[in-house]
Amino acid sequence: MRKTGEPVDDTRDSLMLRTRGLRKDYGRDAGLVRAVDHVDLDVFAGETVAIMGPSGCGKSTLLHLLGGLDRPSAGELWLAGQRIDGMSERGLAALRRDLVGFVFQAFHLMDELTAVENVELPLLLAGRAARPARRRAADLLDQVGLADRARHLPSQLSGGQRQRVAIARALANEPLVVLADEPTGNLDSAATLDVLRLLDDLHQHGQTIVVVTHDSRIAATADRLISMRDGAFVDDTRLTGGTGSLLGSMAGLADLEG
């Protein structure tokens, strides 16, 4: 079994996500809104792809489609070689549980559950026994530096800590791809740096990540930067220089480290 954080270089060149002519419409006739407009996308294993664009351009909708949280109106969508756009609701649920990890801007943690209980929830949903699920959740919290906060409720955690819990939860079932929707959108600079470090660490270990962001500094840590406008891709740029060095060189954030 692959452990989170272990490199998966052997899959580096394999196609993890693929879309062709992907479309998502809301409303009809005069009220029709095309949130995602004929998007073609290839994301390879181990790649980190940043998607940027103005508010309402369809970034989050695209992310929801990629993770099987929403259904496309038209087009084709593959995840790990498996076509998922026509998949049953039950199949999509299994996909979200086993192959995808979501990280949301608003954290979306259950208020009444502690950090460790939030992280173990996907494991329990996947049918993992209670004891090993708790062990795995504790390990993940340890990896994100929150071992000492495991029994805290979300209301007792800072924004950055909550997002780190959400990332640990996203990794619970060892997903093939992590989909992050504005993961630092609700965080201050120090917390943003913590989350960036975590994402970078995941990236270094070969985790496939698609991140939607407004923050150009986060986008700079990615392998590719895609710009979106009015539901369509307007630019797809491969970045160079490596994420580790980029992270270290981000002056605004590096200043905060000291």
Added chain:
Amino acid sequence: MGKIELVLRLALRDLRRRRAESALLLLVIAAATTTLTLGLALTGVTSQPYQQTRAVTAGPDVVASYTDLPPMPRGATTAAALAAMSALARARGVTAVSGPYPVGWATLRIGKLTAGVIAEGRSPGRAAVDRPKLLAGSWVAAGGVVIERSFAEALNARVGERVWMNGRPFRVAGIAVTAATAPFPAADYSLAGTPFDSNDCGMVWVTEAAARSFASRTLPLSYVLNLRLASASAAPAFAQRYSAGQFQNLLVLPWQQIAQQDNNVILNEQRALLVGSWLLCLLSVASVAVIVGGQLAEQTRRVGLLKAVGSTPGVVAMVLLSENLMLAVGAAAAGLGLGWLAAPLLTRPSSGLVGTAGAPSLTLATAGWVAAVAVAVAMLATFLPAVRAARTSTVGALAGAQNPPRRRRLLVALSRRLPVSLLLGLRFAARRPRRSILSAISVGITMTTIVAVLTVHAHQAQVGTVGGGPALTALANPRYERVDQVLLVLTVMLVALAAVNALFITQAIALDARYATALARAVGATTRQVAAALTAAQLIPAVPGVLLGVPAGIGLVRAVAHGGTTTVPPAWWLLAAVAGVLAVLAALTAVPARAGARRPAAEILQAGS
């Protein structure tokens, strides 16, 4: 604009905006007030049909009957009986008499039915007191029998049909009613030592010769004497004086006691209605609380707006309270009107009497009680939310912030070891314990009613039929038939209200947990698992409610019976009721649960960002 005018205007506008919910609230409270009105309106109308029957049949003020202890020589006329009757006829205050008439005890057979009868021997002539009113056919003649109407209905006997009494053929000459004895199966005659029970027997009239022919060593003749007194109100004192007198086997009944036997039918109805109305009131409180709770998120924002434009907490609380107060007043008026209209259906006289019950009594006290109960139901359910809303912070209210769900450490720990649907269901249920308690109460009250009805039926199955025995057929008891109808109506109303509650609670759970369900789906729960979890969230608190409803239902019947005998229903009846209620609840909640589980997760999570 005055403060009261402003409050009323705001309340009215909101009621108009939420028409469907307002109508439902009105309906729920009106169900309770209608039943309460019915229960209260039955007081005082019960004796009218008996009085009308007494008037048209020249009913006696006192009926005296004398039965000698068996064994007696066949055909013997005891000197004691006649002496007793003669003494009564000459007693002070007596103005007219009829009889003494011989009364024989016989077994009547019609078709496949066999029943015990009290056969009173009458002459064809007109009696001074007690002239049974013929409703069909003709009066007694040789070879003919006149059957008291309620008994004829139990036998399904018609004029002209052939019946056998003690093996001898008779033709049904007529059907009549009398005020001298209570309708079937409550004829009161002195029967000490005879194998017949007067509460199993029907009343018939035959010729005197036929009545005498029924006498035997084991069933000697009885005699009955009808008396009119100078003062009808003196009948109880007269009866008491002569019952405790020198004649041991003499039974002297005043007309008031006979009337009471008939009233018992309506008194049982009244008792069932009053108990039912209290159960309905309790259920209404739960319903109103559920509906009001469901509006809370929307109301919270409205409270925020009111406060933001300068309303004081007092005004906010008054607006919220006055909305439901208006509905309560409307429901009280509707309940009084509907109850008054429906009461004659319940007060119609038994088939043993003629006449009508007249208009039910709607007194000021009844109206006051009904209005007070309606207001109490509305206030009990809305007072706390109103006060809480008034005290909430303006910014929090504007954001529509509700109280965060409660953490139940033990439940979370326990649920970790359960299948996914139960795991989520238990956690959804634990988020809002007050709603779970309301759900348990609602189901508990319904189960209490169902078990109470089963207990009544079990009792009737044991004692409810009359005349059953080795040689006699068990006949339906008309006393229970009418109470059965009332219980059926009450049960349907309670079950309907409980169903509304179940639907609303599930919808409220689905709405409240929409964020949690969306999140669960985002991390891999299937729609089916989430729908099953929402149903489980309703069923989990229902289980204790259903289980507690079993002893509560049996206890309720025992309490209402005032120490009288009750019969515990067979275990399989109770098990079937428990399983049935839970199955119906699961089926009912499946629809809103499925709808709740299918809400688009992405949209909900997006909205929560």
